[in-house]
Structures are given as C-alpha cells and as structure tokens.
Amino acid sequence: MGSAGVPVVVGLDNGGTSNNATVLTVDGRFLVDGLLEIPSEVRSGPDAAIEALARALDGALAQTGVPRELVRAVGLDTPGPASATGVISSRGSTNFSQPAWRGFDVRGALQRRLGLPVIYHNDGNAAALYAHHVYFGDEAMARSSVAAIVGTGLGGGVVESGKVIAGAAGMAGELGHVHIPLNGLLGPGQPEPTCACGFTGDVESVASLTGIERNLLPYWLTRHPDHPLAAEPLARAAKLVRGYGERGDALARDLFTQQAMALGRLFTVAANFTDPHAYFVGGGVVEAAPEFRDWFLATVREHTVLREEQAAVATFALVPDRDMAGARGVAIAALEALRAVPEPRPLVA
Incomplete structure (x- = not known):
C-alpha cells in the first residue's frame, strides 16, 4: 500500500x-x-x-x-x-x-x-526503458541499451543515458523495419521474406509472429511436409510452433534459428551505430520454457558480431516482467x- x-x-x-x-x-x-x-x-x-x-x-x-x-x-x-x-x-x-x-x-x-500531465511512449519503447532501468539500477543514467521486442510485429527501443531516443519524427527505435543482409540466413530456395509494411528483408519479416505465418512456416513446411503443423490452418500453426520449439522439434528449431540470426544481425547494426552496453530481447518468443529461451538468447548472441572491445563490455539479457x-x-x-x-x-x- x-x-x-x-x-x-x-x-x-x-x-x-x-x-x-x-x-x-x-x-x-x-x-x-x-x-x-x-x-x-x-x-x-x-x-x-x-x-x-x-x-x-x-x-x-x-x-x-x-x-x-x-x-x-x-x-x-x-x-x-x-x-x-x-x-x-x-x-x-x-x-x-x-x-x-x-x-x-x-x-x-x-x-x-x-x-x-501525460507522458507518452509506444509499447516497445516502454518495455525497452523498463529493461534498461531494471538491469542497470543506479547506473542506468550512465548506460545505453537496445531492446528488440518480438510479438505480432517487432517493436523495440534505443535507450541512451537512461532515456528513450525518440527521434525527430518520433520514429527512432522502429527496429522491425531495419533492413538486414539475408545471405546465409535463408535456406535453399527460400523466398526473400516480405513485411506487411511493404519492405523486403527487414527484421520484422523474419523475427515476428507475422513473419512466421507469412514467410517462415510456409517454407519450412515444404521441407517437412509430414509435420503435424501441416494439418493446421497457417495462422493457428504459427501460434503453435513455439511449443514445438520448446520440445526440441527440428522444424521449429530451424525456424527459430532464423529468427535468432535476424536479431543477431540487427544487433550487429546496433553495435556499429550506437555501441550499447546491453542488448535486450523480449516478447512472446522468450515467454517459454527456460531451456528454449536460454537457447534462443544464446543463438542471438552467437550471430551478433562484436569487436573484441565491445564484447568485453556488452551484455545480452531478456526483458524482465514482460507483462x-x-x-x-x-x-x-x-x-x-x-x-x-x-x-x-x-x-x-
């Protein structure tokens, strides 16, 4: 009270x-x-x-x-x-x-x-700000971070010296629409992923629930035509695939590896643009069994290319208390x- x-x-x-x-x-x-x-x-x-x-x-x-x-x-x-x-x-x-x-x-x-007085942020920026302050505590105002929030789309935020970077038009931190290189990320014969915003090959086209339904799952079901998810409507199958991932299913792990690679490439861009102290991952993809979310975060880290000096001071963590x-x-x-x-x-x- x-x-x-x-x-x-x-x-x-x-x-x-x-x-x-x-x-x-x-x-x-x-x-x-x-x-x-x-x-x-x-x-x-x-x-x-x-x-x-x-x-x-x-x-x-x-x-x-x-x-x-x-x-x-x-x-x-x-x-x-x-x-x-x-x-x-x-x-x-x-x-x-x-x-x-x-x-x-x-x-x-x-x-x-x-x-x-009412102060406004979009939900991705709000989650990024909370993760930053919880993780850094007393040092929050002297630290920087980037957060990617994987949901229906891909939200996020950039925090510098404890404050969200909004940008001139308020569009800073729209990480989902950052373009990433696709070479080495896509499987054999996999079409280039498209985003609902009209972009091709942005992060959200891969690392989001919409990306799973629209781009990833249709491809991976062609590689695993006898998979139980093939019998489900695509929208429902997209929501079920995380449960298969938690159980170590091969199709699901291949799919989520692509999502983790996409986030790693996004964070590589961030490393060369803002050089943050911390990289946070949040959203439904990490609201999962501990083994799966630890594997996913480790895979993101594996595919984030940092210089030796950056790797010595940067950390990777999950957004806490997402709800x-x-x-x-x-x-x-x-x-x-x-x-x-x-x-x-x-x-x-």
Missing part, C-alpha cells in the same frame, strides 16, 4: 484487449506487484478507450490506497505506429483499426480527461519527466 503523503506517478499500458496499470512513488518504489488489468475498450472507439484508461488509473489508486491528489503525472503507452507525442498513425493500426482512431491524439485526450514492462516503463518515463531540469544555456552564441 502507498506511504502516507508520498507523491506518485501512474503508468498505464494500453493494449488491444486490456489496460494494465501500476503506481510508482517519486522515491522509486513500485506499489503494484503484478498485473492489474481491465478491458481496454479500444474496439469501441476513442471515447470509450479514454474512459477505460481513466478507470484503470482509478483502479490502481484504489488498489494501492493512494489518494488521487498525490498523483503528479501519468505515463501512457500504446501499440504503434504513433508519433512521439502520442498521435496514432493516420493509417491506423492493428489495434486502432476504426476510422476514428486515425490521427487521434490519444495522449492529449487522456491528459484533458485526467487533468494531469508488466510497458506500464512500469512509462511510469519510469513519467518520473523522469518530473525530475527533468531545464536545458543548459547554449555553449556558443
């Missing part, structure tokens, strides 16, 4: 079906230990979804016994694509498919509804915003 009189920030993780909420004190203590979910109502349109987010905040405060007057700011994350200020893409998205969502300012609408990482990440972002100091004066006239 909350400590009497200690101000807090609230983190709200908005998803296609549920909102998850957490509460973080200004002295850095999370007051919610696990998931605190309610329906997100996003399919009912923006008005219903904003009200659901407000209810999620009220529920978190009731759960922790924190008076509303102690809330100083709110962190919000949603699935992308969206701008750095929380404006949903003009084309909508998988979760925000109704026309009313296109170009909708979800951050601004929630801020008006709550009467509190809570989004809400906790944006709560950290809200707390960072409260602690921010004005920019220094220019060094040159």
